[in-house]
Amino acid sequence: MHIVHSIADLRTALSAYQKPAFVPTMGNLHAGHISLVQQAKPLGDVCVASIFVNRLQFLPHEDFDSYPRTWQADCTALQAAGCDVLFAPREADLYPEPQTVKVQPPPELADILEGQFRPGFFIGVCTVVLKLLNCVFGHAHSGVAVFGKKDYQQLMLIRHMLRQFALPIEAIAGETQRAPDGLALSSRNGYLSPAERAQAVQLGQALRSLGAQALALGDKLDAINLRALDAQSMRLLAQQGWQPDYLTVRRRSDLGTPQAGDALVVLGAARLGNTRLIDNWEI
Numbered sequence: 519m520h521i522v523h524s525i526a527d528l529r530t531a532l533s534a535y536q537k538p539a540f541v542p543t544m545g546n547l548h549a550g551h552i553s554l555v556q557q558a559k560p561l562g563d564v565c566v567a568s569i570f571v572n573r574l575q576f577l578p579h580e581d582f583d584s585y586p587r588t589w590q591a592d593c594t595a596l597q598a599a600g601c602d603v604l605f606a607p608r609e610a611d612l613y614p615e616p617q618t619v620k621v622q623p624p625p626e627l628a629d630i631l632e633g634q635f636r637p638g639f640f641i642g643v644c645t646v647v648l649k650l651l652n653c654v655f656g657h658a659h660s661g662v663a664v665f666g667k668k669d670y671q672q673l674m675l676i677r678h679m680l681r682q683f684a685l686p687i688e689a690i691a692g693e694t695q696r697a698p699d700g701l702a703l704s705s706r707n708g709y710l711s712p713a714e715r716a717q718a719v720q721l722g723q724a725l726r727s728l729g730a731q732a733l734a735l736g737d738k739l740d741a742i743n744l745r746a747l748d749a750q751s752m753r754l755l756a757q758q759g760w761q762p763d764y765l766t767v768r769r770r771s772d773l774g775t776p777q778a779g780d781a782l783v784v785l786g787a788a789r790l791g792n793t794r795l796i797d798n799w800e801i
C-alpha cells in the first residue's frame with residue numbers, strides 16, 4: 519500500500535489510473551470501514567482510502583481533540599483489506615489556508631436530525647468530502663466513492679451534492695456492520711464503559727420497535743400518529759437512562775415526514791453517559 523500525505527503526491531500516485539474507488543474515513547477503523555474498502559475494491563482500477571479527522575465538522579465542544587487516532591492499526595487493516603493508496607493529509611495539506619469557501623447544503627436536508635443537534639456539521643462534511651473528491655478524482659474520468667449507511671443523512675446529502683455539482687462520481691452505500699448483539703459499529707463505541715457497552719444495544723432496539731409500530735399504523739400512518747410514536751419511544755429510551763436527541767420515522771427519499779405508502783427509514787441519536795450514538799434502519 520502506497521501512503522501519501524500531500525495532494526501533489528496523491529495526484530502523482532493516481533495519475534496512471536482512470537477509475538478510482540474511494541473510501542473516505544476519519545480513521546480508527548473498524549470492521550464497518552473495512553467492509554466499505556472490500557466493497558470498493560472491485561469497483562475501480564485503484565482502491566483509495568483516506569484518513570483525515572476533519573476539524574470543520576466538529577463543534578467547539580465536541581470530541582475533535584480526543585477523537586481516537588490509531589494510525590498503525592489503521593494502516594495494517596487497510597493493507598490487509600487490499601487498499602492500494604492511503605491518502606492521509608495533515609491539516610496543513612488539506613487546509614493550507616483557512617477554508618473560507620464552503621459547501622452550503624440545503625437547510626431542508628442539512629438542518630434537520632443530525633444538523634439540528636450539530637449545527638454546521640453537514641457544511642463541514644460536504645466541504646471536506648468535495649475537497650477529498652477533487653484530490654482523488656481530479657484527473658479521473660469517473661469513479662465511485664463508498665459511504666456507510668450508518669450515516670444515513672450524510673450519504674443522502676453527499677448524493678445530493680454530487681448530483682448538483684455534476685460530479686462524475688457515484689456514491690455507493692455500504693450496509694451498516696453490527697456487533698453480535700446488534701450494536702452498529704462506530705468509532706465512538708470505544709468511549710463506552712463496559713456497563714454502557716452492555717446497554718448500548720438499546721438504541722437500535724428502540725428504533726426497531728418504533729419502526730414496527732409505525733408499520734403497524736398501516737393506512738393510519740400520518741404526521742400526528744407518528745409524532746406520538748416518536749415521542750413515546752424517546753420517553754422509553756430516556757427511562758432506560760439515555761438522553762435522546764431524536765428518534766423518528768421518516769420518508770427514505772428526502773427524510774421528510776412520511777405518508778402512508780412511503781418507503782420508510784427510522785433514525786435516532788441519543789447520548790449514553792458522555793457518548794453520543796446514532797443508528798438507523800430501513801423498514
Ligand code: PAF
Nearest residue numbers: 542543544572643646669
Ligand atoms: O463519515 C465519516 O467518517 C466522515 O464524515 C467523512 C465522510 C470521512 C468526512 O470527514
